[in-house]
Amino acid sequence: MTTLQEYLKNSGVYEDLSKIILLIADQAAPIRAAFISNQSYADSTNASGEQQAAMDTWADTHITRVLAKSGLVHAVASEEQDDITTFSSSSKYSVVMDPLDGSSLISVNLCVGTIVGIYDGDVLQPGKNLKAAFYMLYGPMTTLTLSVGRGVAIFALNSDGVYQLMQDNVQIPEGNLYGSGGLRTEWLPEHAAFIADIEAAGGKNRYSGSFVADFHQVLKYGGVYAYPPTTKSPDGKLRLVFEVNPIGFLASQAGGAVSNGVSSTLAVVPARVHQRTPIYVGSRGMIAAIEKIHHA
Numbered sequence: 001m002t003t004l005q006e007y008l009k010n011s012g013v014y015e016d017l018s019k020i021i022l023l024i025a026d027q028a029a030p031i032r033a034a035f036i037s038n039q040s041y042a043d044s045t046n047a048s049g050e051q052q053a054a055m056d057t058w059a060d061t062h063i064t065r066v067l068a069k070s071g072l073v074h075a076v077a078s079e080e081q082d083d084i085t086t087f088s089s090s091s092k093y094s095v096v097m098d099p100l101d102g103s104s105l106i107s108v109n110l111c112v113g114t115i116v117g118i119y120d121g122d123v124l125q126p127g128k129n130l131k132a133a134f135y136m137l138y139g140p141m142t143t144l145t146l147s148v149g150r151g152v153a154i155f156a157l158n159s160d161g162v163y164q165l166m167q168d169n170v171q172i173p174e175g176n177l178y179g180s181g182g183l184r185t186e187w188l189p190e191h192a193a194f195i196a197d198i199e200a201a202g203g204k205n206r207y208s209g210s211f212v213a214d215f216h217q218v219l220k221y222g223g224v225y226a227y228p229p230t231t232k233s234p235d236g237k238l239r240l241v242f243e244v245n246p247i248g249f250l251a252s253q254a255g256g257a258v259s260n261g262v263s264s265t266l267a268v269v270p271a272r273v274h275q276r277t278p279i280y281v282g283s284r285g286m287i288a289a290i291e292k293i294h295h296a
């Protein structure tokens, strides 16, 4: 059995970066334990104007507090915080996070997760500069899907509270599952044509309302997750910094791709911490197909 600690050591990851990854990964257990007493939806909204779930703020406060105490990072940018939080630390690392992704599913006990990216330097960097990207997925198992720039590995938290390696060198196969956000009546013609082509080829709709869960299915089975531009929201719904970059980095490390429908989002330099972007992420063939439609 290879543990997360051993994987990081064998991958030659710098000690301080490993410590940050291990520290955040270890918050999966307290986050899972908090669900039962944080089922409500607060009357507060986040910087994206979305109603916050009690678990959104609980996970955000908890992880931020743990990172502050550790002295291991100099800044955190969170989906649930208006501004970047800075710490008096000499660390060169900063963290971007969606502390709880899939918030609408908390009260129906479906799969949600925590998405994290780690930079050397500040947080407003393109996703291709990430030094680590990972997500914890709170499902039947607690899993951690991670890349430190040497491919993608999946770990599961075992009964001893140790993350054990389940799969290394994960590769996204070509596949035709699709999950698409947005109201069908608000899709733009290019997206509608893309989905129609997938369905005509026998593609199945797999969309749960949790980006991190839907992506994990695409990572394993192939296909595409999309939150497209719509007539009401030309930039789609997901945030570039906290959601699209870490997951897009993982997809690219697993032989897949990420795009805004026209080109890769990994090269985009974020102008604002909460900026949204349309996203298509998954099998290379799927991303090539949507970009071909836009370039036609």
Ligand SMILES: O=P(O)(O)OC[C@H]1O[C@](O)(COP(=O)(O)O)[C@@H](O)[C@@H]1O
Pocket (backbone or CB within 6 Å): 050, 079, 098, 100, 101, 102, 103, 104, 181, 182, 209, 210, 211, 212, 237
């Ligand atoms: O309810 P919609 O519009 O389908 O949006 C669902 C999408 O929104 C999200 O819940 C946004 O993430 P948060 O839950 O972190 O806000 C994604 O996880 C999910 O894919």
Ligand SMILES: [Mg+2]
Pocket (backbone or CB within 6 Å): 098, 100, 101, 102, 211, 243
């Ligand atoms: Mg999210």
Ligand SMILES: [Mg+2]
Pocket (backbone or CB within 6 Å): 056, 079, 098, 099, 100, 101, 102, 103
């Ligand atoms: Mg969230």
